[in-house]
Amino acid sequence: MRLVHPKKQLGKKIVVIVGAGFAGLNAAKALSVYPELHIVLIDQRNHHLFQPLLYQVATAGLNPADIAVPIRSQFSGIDNVEVKLEKIARIDLETQDVQRDNVNEKLPYDYLILACGARDNYFSHPEWAAVAPGLKSLEQATEIRRRILVAFEEAENEFNIEKQMALLTFVVVGGGPTGVELAGAIADISKTVLIRDFRRINPGQAKVILIEASPRVLASFSERVSVKAREDLTQLGVDVRTHSRVEEIDANGVVINKERIAAKNVFWAAGVQAAQLECAQNMAREKGGRIKVLKDLSVPGFKNAFVIGDMAAVEWEEGKFVPGLAPAAIQQGIHIADVIKADYQNKPRPEFKYLDKGAMATIGKHKAVLEVKKFWMSGYLAWLAWLFIHVFYLVGFKNRVAVVAYWAWSYLFSKRGARLITGTESHRRST
């Protein structure tokens, strides 16, 4: 059944946005100022997630609720935005409607914005997902937290030295910002927070190995930043192995460059791919499955369908695409409002111009690297800048206050507040 939206009957244009990440959420906010539009924002989660801080949840520095806000709460009292917790079953660009799981009616749209983000890319090894979780959702972050904390507990109870060492070996696959931040935080937590809590093991002797296939970590930054990041990681005790490709992962370890490393904890940060949608099968794709869009961010051939955020391949400079970063997603979300406004005014659509705000990554607790165009910075000052920017961007009043409070506390007392082992899985894995 094809439903006519009641707001459509009132003469409003229906904008359907799929995904409430940085791109989708900001598109909805920017569009909500036009009363002639009715926006339906659909997500399969009830919360918007501040993904850049997920690694802090994974390493017990922040609570899940500190980096997530209910999507609904962002649109309290904004009447022309309707939030729906639903999954998309199919989208038809020709007939212009959206079909949702468990909902009979098709939802027709005047404009469609796809902003479904990205997910882990295990390349040709989907079976690695179970042994080496990635870091894209709150569930994955609490699962990684559980695995890290349980590993120390089990090591404390283990009498066999080899098994004990495997429990205390943490392998992070992928030397991009996520991998660098995760590896640094694990090294940090084992050397500072946990150090006094065990009787038989010394958590400081945990081995953290960061594996990167390319010649350097943080390959998207300039080479000098990579060199500095590697130095800082090494100083933290992280064993950085570049030129190293993972050939095998199982419950007992990894094989890199034909060498077997016994490790009970392997985490995946080696790559992402754009979310898959059935409707998008015929669209042209770039590296990582991203959908190629035109300068106005619309899908070639479908003027009223847009793809934005990590799901889109937007050309930036010759042969270069806009990176999958939060500021890029936010800018694209806001740009859509200008495009739709231009349509109304019968003006030509503006082209999307990416404003490069640079990129940053923390390394352990009080260090970071930061690069904006030709300018770069490292060390404590870069960390302060990182802290300031992340706190500033955190959505919603509550998050800012809580995050600052936790950080201040953690900074002063070198503790981790959220060291909880929870979950339905048994705390004990088979060995």
Added chain:
Amino acid sequence: MRLVHPKKQLGKKIVVIVGAGFAGLNAAKALSVYPELHIVLIDQRNHHLFQPLLYQVATAGLNPADIAVPIRSQFSGIDNVEVKLEKIARIDLETQDVQRDNVNEKLPYDYLILACGARDNYFSHPEWAAVAPGLKSLEQATEIRRRILVAFEEAENEFNIEKQMALLTFVVVGGGPTGVELAGAIADISKTVLIRDFRRINPGQAKVILIEASPRVLASFSERVSVKAREDLTQLGVDVRTHSRVEEIDANGVVINKERIAAKNVFWAAGVQAAQLECAQNMAREKGGRIKVLKDLSVPGFKNAFVIGDMAAVEWEEGKFVPGLAPAAIQQGIHIADVIKADYQNKPRPEFKYLDKGAMATIGKHKAVLEVKKFWMSGYLAWLAWLFIHVFYLVGFKNRVAVVAYWAWSYLFSKRGARLITGTESHRRST
């Protein structure tokens, strides 16, 4: 293999404590001042939980980490306390040793303290556990939170009025403090926090039904307190049904006094029973499976084995037992240290004397009832007293600050900070 603890070889007495709730944790702390003792504190969780505030996690007011601390962190730098994340397989009171899951060696003890707490009691209906979760662990609390939030989301998408009403009907079984607090908090959240966030439903029209088999709610309090609590609940919109016994629970509702009520959300607060341990099978049991102990809290026939906390039936006054409350558990934990000290000094063991600190329950956001012996109080002042006492007792520096911050925020802005739907289960239940 029977292991001789290395500390035993150093001439220390080994005290094994099973369970790190209020009773076990306080026993370990009180005993740790005696250097001649080596304490092994075993728990199947890594965290000590402030159970009286679990209902706040279930209703999105607090984060899991706000009411839990890693057990280990409580004994940082206290060398004669060893914390173990392990499950108990068997305890032999005759040979005086403890066998753990997945550990070959038996751990012999000089003193044993059982403090395993209580769990939900579904009486002769264990199958109700899946449809009507209780509120004893963090996992249960986040599951209840998930169910409450998902119910509103699904109601928003539901066009069938009857199904919509079933989604918005919340049944709490059991009118003790937990049931009263949970029912009040659900009524409160639907009328204040969620009220502006939906477009099609009015969360304020959610029905909350509190079912109690006995003639009054809060039956452990005096009758005047029960009357006041019922008034306050009714004013909040809670439909209080006393003299009502649940005859059936399934995924679509409950049957009470032969009447079927369609409800997609049923929560269980109708009773607890002492934790079961194989070793305890021959011990004399009281109501709720609690193990009868002597005046010094030892098990009859086993002078060096103690049972404390919710697991113990400790006689208080003629025919009356010490209630299953946090202050009672704390007092019992501390008492054990005095008993063991008396053994050392060849003095007679002191008898446990329960100091009644009264009981309290919150009703909605700014009301509570409180009763200490002949004295009772209700309303806003009682709520302030409840707030002060709970914050004061919260274990660990972090928790106090974070909890106060959250409460202040929630109080000022009438928001709930932790409205996250997470979990491995699909967000959508079959209807």
